[in-house]
Amino acid sequence: MAETLTLKNNIRTLRFFSNEMTQQELASKIGVTRQTVMAIEKGKYSPSLEVAFKIARIFNKPIDDVFQYTSLDEK
Amino acid sequence: MAETLTLKNNIRTLRFFSNEMTQQELASKIGVTRQTVMAIEKGKYSPSLEVAFKIARIFNKPIDDVFQYTSLDEK
């Protein structure tokens, strides 16, 4: 049945837990534009692994804690 | 000093530990071409997070066990 997998993330939550970090602040820290953070946060597309690593690093989390690649209906 | 970070990976090793899986087999399993596996394995470029997840999933490992984003000189 070729279950459809989608990419989700906790960036928004992680930002808030990190002293209410704004999208712009996160973007600056990892060296991308605010639009990129925006698009990734909203799941508009799959970022490069490098950008994913940079984000995870800011929050001191492994990538799998920031991004989840799961079947759509997963809890 | 803006330490330079580079992306490394253990794909080659993981393939061998997985019943000597070839690049072509891995490519087929994750739905990309052999050249793509080749390029990623040799670190020619940073794959998309989605492809990274697919690879990690084949080996039943978290992404951070397959890819390392570290400073060049790191042991």
Added chain:
DNA sequence: ACAAAATGTTAAGTATTTTATACATCAAAA
């Protein structure tokens, strides 16, 4: 030594990510 399979390389094209601008909406603050 030979054949076959696996890996490496290159080039050109397509697809996707990221940038850059610009503008709209909303909430908070002044």
Added chain:
DNA sequence: TTTTGATGTATAAAATACTTAACATTTTGT
């Protein structure tokens, strides 16, 4: 109420990932 900062949306261009195809080199097996 007006301004300001943060977020959302849109679009075009630039950069990068991925494909396709073809061929060269290395490794493995017979």
